[in-house]
Amino acid sequence: MTYAMTYLGAALMAYNIYRYIRFSRDAGVREDLKQETRILNLPILLLVLFLCGYLAVGMIGKPDLIVASILLGGSIFVFIMLLLVQRITNRIQQSEHMRAEMEAAKKSSEAKTCFLSNMSHDLRTPLNAIIGYTTLAGREETSPQETKAYLGKIETAGHQLLDTINDVLEMSRIESGRLELEKEVELDAY
Numbered sequence: 533m534t535y536a537m538t539y540l541g542a543a544l545m546a547y548n549i550y551r552y553i554r555f556s557r558d559a560g561v562r563e564d565l566k567q568e569t570r571i572l573n574l575p576i577l578l579l580v581l582f583l584c585g586y587l588a589v590g591m592i593g594k595p596d597l598i599v600a601s602i603l604l605g606g607s608i609f610v611f612i613m614l615l616l617v618q619r620i621t622n623r624i625q626q627s628e629h630m631r632a633e634m635e636a637a638k639k640s641s642e643a644k645t646c647f648l649s650n651m652s653h654d655l656r657t658p659l660n661a662i663i664g665y666t667t668l669a670g671r672e673e674t675s676p677q678e679t680k681a682y683l684g685k686i687e688t689a690g691h692q693l694l695d696t697i698n699d700v701l702e703m704s705r706i707e708s709g710r711l712e713l714e715k716e717v718e719l720d721a722y
Contacts, residue, residue, distance in 0.1 A: 537600035542586035544607035549579045551614055555621075582606065654696045661689035 552575065586603050589595050595603070668674065669682035 534595045534597055534600040537597075537604045538586060538589055538595050541600070541604035541607040542583060544604070544611060545579065545583045545586055548607065548610045548614055549583060551618075552579060555614065555618055579610065582610075651696075651700060655693065658689040658693035658696070662686050662693070665689070 586607075589599060589603065593599075665682040665686045669679045669686070674682070
């Protein structure tokens, strides 16, 4: 029984070493954990020493129930601690990812707010001109020359409004992916 517990502890410690090596490699890939990867190499030595101790007790020594229980308990403790460290690291990574997504959404919202503010101004200006000049042209005391000038200004404001609306629709098509942009290359004539 004691040998089985000792070898089970040794097998679990070998598995812990494998998991820890994978974890430290994954952490080494991440840019935000570059400094910590140096520190992560130190526990590998300790875990290997524990494994060697387990094997030495199992092969050379005569483990009693207390020693075997301590060895197995140590392996289980390391297993649980590795599991907790991995979960905490994953949660931190998820939190950082969510924070980056929230920042991007905030910037997008601010850009849309700014765009809508500018668009409301760009739409209201020609509309106010159209309404104002239509009111002026509709007065009884307006001469035909003034009416003609007002109609010209109404037409200009109408074209300006139509161009703005077309630009907004064009941007909407680009954003939704329904319009593809083609890159044009101009060649200089010699």
